[in-house]
Amino acid sequence: MKNSSFLLLFFAALLVLIHTGCNEDSFSQVVEIDIPQHQPLTVLNGHFSTSDKTFSLLVSSSRGILDTAAFGLPKNAAVTLLKDGVPVTDFSWKEESFKYASTSFTGFGQTGALYRLEVSVPGMPPAYAEQTMPAPVEIQRAEVKPDGAISADGDRVDGLTVDIKDPAGVENYYAVQLLVRDTVVSPPDTFAYEYRVFLDTNDPLVSYAENQLLIFSDASFEGKTASLNFYSYDQLDRQKMVLRLYALTREGYLYLRSKEDYENANGNPFAEPVTVFSNVEGGYGIFMISAATEKIINP
Template sequence: MKKYPHIFLALFCWLLWGCTKTIKIDIPGSEPQPVLNVLLQTGDDIVNASLNMSVPFESTDEPTYPGDALVRLYDNDSLAGILEICERNPVYNENSIDTQYIYCMPYPVQAGHTYKVEADIPGFKTISGQSTAPFTPDVQNLKYDSFSRALQFTIRDNDPASNYYRIEITAIDTSGISGFGQVVFSTADYSLELLGATNELIDLPVEDPSGTYAFTSDQVFSGGVKTIQLSLLGGDLSSTAQYMVIVTHCSKEFYDFSRTNIIHTFNGNNPFNEPVQLFSNIKNGLGIVAAFNTQFYPVEF
């Protein structure tokens, strides 16, 4: 046996090779899918929809934009009308020029109404998504203390549906020389989710939490009312800027999409960050149909 070690080694390798099995893994998203994006602002008088085809991750192709889709709008399950192409925007690819088609229809977006958008693209199943338009956020008793940099206000929820709120603060340069943009803030309110200072949601309690966005649900309101208390970080800009509180009353779909989109934006192209799957509520496709109601409230000093 010692004279022929190579024979037994070859026999062992042959047996090992004969026991292997090739498994083909079906990776999700390997085929193009239709993508429908519709954001509905309560109070708007026009509905816009964009359509494109997704690009598989292993492909080097550019997205394509169907211009032969049939797009329908439903208001509380009743057909409201057909969206027509109203914009043709050039898309400059590496070696070609394509056209992105925007479908639109004059139609008022009313609070409390549920809107569904369906799209038929040749060769694919009907794709659809829906969302209910929220009421206008009711913000009261807005106060700011320039010494402590504490901002406080009350949100009164008048919407019978269960929804969410997104809070931002911007500083606008009143001299017109330059803009300041979003303001970073912190809070000790454990019912708020903070996002925007890092690429992850901040779960309170932690030391010195901060963010540029705060999310909360009307489920944590007491008697339909919630007092928001925030501490503005950085230097005080009240002498040269106008602080603006931006409150967005939004549907569950907008809340989930907004959170994942912000994390995706902050992740950037860093290969060490965990991949983010953007929220989608589109049946038989990808994308988002979501309703929201954004209002701006200037801070008086």
């Protein structure tokens, strides 16, 4: 009798465990997290190059992680660019682009000059960022090889070989961009046009970046002449093109690299989160400058 009672109690307890164990709440736990209050700060995004005729800068404001409001685009910010401590140009709001803009000025691009961007948005702390202009690097050779390359998918495509002489004794960072640049004559008018060509590479040391840039450092060829190989599905030998080489700052390179990594990881549940590099004091974002050189291909 005792054994029967014990068995009944055992099976009853087992049924209770099975019932409660199959409950969803048994496999989850609710943890309340106190989200710290967010103080909005100025956000900047600007890349000024010696190849630019106009400088444009996006000015925005940061949001908290739970904030559902739209990003603010202040129209009354004070934006000034200084060179070696001396103001050289102010920026004004442009309604058509939702950015601040200024025309280029004489002397921009002086190697070694310190450029400081200062932005003051009413109601937020002032923000600034500094960059030292790198030296431009000459493109020694840019040669198109029709059907001279194999793509990552095994297709026969046009190749482009680029030679550059890397300055010794300093870390250098680069970006390459290929442009089609030509004119169309329709008397009495002549129209000039330019657009970017997508370049690819099989080089594992070269990374993709925004605006169809390919970026890399001189870590593998410091102080030497580097021969870089690219390819494109476009017919490179049938167009008037310009190869542009940007000498980047370290901060600019880190921003472009981290932003591409962020875009690749975004929405991937198996990827590690990526923080986009920022060099703005008193805010977030990027202010980067570059020295550009060009070489005409198929004149």
